[in-house]
């Protein structure tokens with residue numbers, strides 16, 4: 352048996368196992384191993400590490416595509432000094448994703464512009480980085496999708512889809528009143544995930560006004576809130592809009608400059 356035929360067969364094995372990154376790295380690593388007089392174990396570890404890294408990167412990229420997060424901002428980008436009503440320690444704790452272990456929900460409540468979406472999306476990026484299946488949707492998109500699904504006879508499949516991710520982000524609940532059918536869809540999504548998978552939900556409505564999202568149907572609103580809140584972290588963000596804040600800072604700077 353020659354070294355050449357060993358090499359050819361090793362390449363073939365790697366090809367058969369679809370370990371393309373390892374196959375590509377093989378000649379270079381063999382050279383290195385010979386030069387450094389690397390042992391068998393060390394060589395094998397280096398070769399497999401190349402493949403593990405490549406597979407891991409592909410998985411993360413595919414999770415990131417699936418997640419459909421609308422902005423690149425992470426929790427680290429959040430400026431806590433601009434929003435004193437947000438507890439940096441609590442966000443740090445949420446960033447560890449321990450809340451996902453027992454399907455705890457995160458509710459972000461507050462007026463427009465205070466960073467609710469940014470924080471929810473930041474949690475999403477943390478979950479993707481940890482290899483968790485994550486999906487972002489708005490309440491309006493979720494409703495529209497469920498409506499189409501009902502028309503096209505794909506209701507069950509769509510419900511399974513929303514049950515699937517380890518973290519489901521539902522943004523902007525309450526901005527638009529939901530028709531009864533949409534409210535029912537949202538209720539079913541929440542019910543299915545109850546105690547099974549976390550939801551991060553943002554809303555401009557205080558909990559007391561949730562009846563409004565559901566066409567003043569206090570039964571559905573109450574039942575949904577029960578499930579959402581049973582295991583939950585609620586963040587009430589009552590500061591002023593970050594956008595307005597920077598507008599005002601700019602306006603003040605301009606005024607000062609003019610004076």
Ligand code: ADP
Pocket residue numbers: 424428429430431433434461462463464465466467468469470553593594
């Ligand atoms: P909301 O969802 O509460 O309406 P967003 O999360 O969309 O608010 O925030 C509005 C804009 O301001 C976004 O561009 C967001 O990135 C930015 N922003 C809000 N709060 C902060 C903050 N504390 N630090 C940095 N950027 C922020």
Ligand code: MG
Pocket residue numbers: 464467468469522523553
């Ligand atoms: Mg928002």
